[in-house]
Amino acid sequence: MMDKAKKKRLEAKGWKIGTTTDFLDLSAEEARYIELKLALSDHLRRRRERKHLTQMQLAKMLSSSQSRVAKMEAGDPSVSLDLLIRSLLTLGASDRDLAKVIATANG
Amino acid sequence: MMDKAKKKRLEAKGWKIGTTTDFLDLSAEEARYIELKLALSDHLRRRRERKHLTQMQLAKMLSSSQSRVAKMEAGDPSVSLDLLIRSLLTLGASDRDLAKVIATANG
């Protein structure tokens, strides 16, 4: 079972959370999946800023839009892992970079 | 530029590949993204088989269908990273497990 502070943090970002038996708690897998996305979100922002790119510039590189980039970095639930990872690849992240982020996503 | 054998291997699985300038070649990022998915596909099958689960049983666990599981394991282009990773989490993969698969996905 996951602590309520963590759940609150996730729900605050707009995540709708359902579980099998107890709707007050996140299922462990669901929580880990979300944390994975949030870790990638954070890393995306760091990478973009390190390169001194605006969200608009990155959006162009991705053939996407500034608002989508903003949502990626905000950890918006409407953003998929696919988009996050393809964005990181576009920003030059190596497989090892991705692996490192993912390895430390939960705790 | 990527060698033609590799491209053929991917296209054989049903991937439609486009690039900015040269439509005969995969963009490097696109190829790495696809290899990532294929690596996760392989790992999914291995994990399922190690647990002696049928595709049907796994489908139930995922609230999905046998055909979707088959497509996941076949590396079908219609399957997202999201679904692959959530499936691996359901099968008990740890973050480190995921990281290891991803770290070695390309070369």
Place this chain on the structure above:
DNA sequence: TGACATTATGCCGGATATGACATATCGTCG
């Protein structure tokens, strides 16, 4: 302060991934 750049948020129509289902193919055992 105001002007300007950047980022955040909300919404929408179109594109893509989804589960479900039917059916085909494969593998194994009798």
Place this chain on the structure above:
DNA sequence: CGACGATATGTCATATCCGGCATAATGTCA
């Protein structure tokens, strides 16, 4: 061979994610 369990393949309606746009909020510098 046939029967049967497992896996593969194709299709479809629906759900989800997408880029794009408008606009609000935040930040920066004069």
